[in-house]
Amino acid sequence: MKANAGISGFGESAVRRIRSEGGKWRLECTTGSIVARKVLIATNGYSSEDVPDWLAGRLLPVLTQIIVTRPLTRQELDEQGWTSFQMCYDTRHLLHYFRLMPDINGEGPRMLFGMRGGLSAKTAPQMRMHMALRRDFERFFPAWRHVETPHYWSGLACLSSSLSPYAGPVPGMDNVYAALAWHGNGVALGSHTGRRIAAMVAGDQGAPSLPAPMRQIPRRFPFPPFRRIGLAGAYRWLALVDR
């Protein structure tokens, strides 16, 4: 689609710095640099604190993780009494999210089951969280204790201090915009907002505006260097409340 629209893409080339140059922006990347009139930052949980500096302390990346079962048979579905393809989550603060995925190739539907990740993406803590996820899966679905979950995926979602996404201009940087902080719900909302922000960047005055909470500039977190310590405390506290 990108190529059809006459757009060039430059993958595997992280932007390291954005600096102004002759009324435009120069994006210094790992493999070269480009000059752009307009820039949209859509780096979500993978953002750097200094690309651009405005982002410093405004976002909190959090790990989240999912497992997916092998295809389930009709009998297995009946044994667990699960009939719905409806996406679900439980009412905990540290919630679990799950849904039966559509059976697109006739092998049987698979169950997707997810929850928060840990505080570190290093191998050992990641494996511990993977095991905790599998344990919770078995508690939720005891009839599927024997069902393998061969697929695992973990990555970064992105929170802001206002607990709202942001889409709009970057203050103090003409023609630079940001659309991020989807709080783990970016597939539909990010795609929808992408159209809206594209209209804004293109200067389409008639485009409908985004909801007010998404137009509020995200504030810096209090004591930004201690965000991860705060997150560890929040996880402990919320786990107690959830019990």
Ligand SMILES: Cc1cc2nc3c(=O)[nH]c(=O)nc-3n(C[C@H](O)[C@H](O)[C@H](O)COP(=O)(O)OP(=O)(O)OC[C@H]3O[C@@H](n4cnc5c(N)ncnc54)[C@H](O)[C@@H]3O)c2cc1C
């Ligand atoms: C395990 C897991 C399960 C999830 N489940 C759901 C779900 O069920 N429903 C849902 O709606 N959402 C879900 N999400 C969240 C969803 O994946 C995100 O909200 C969505 O991917 C955000 O899209 P994005 O394009 O804004 O950012 P991302 O997909 O995070 O992409 C950001 C991109 O920016 C790039 N980048 C970062 N820094 C730079 C740089 N300096 N220069 C160049 N590129 C850079 C990164 O390489 C990355 O490709 C899940 C996430 C995870 C990890």
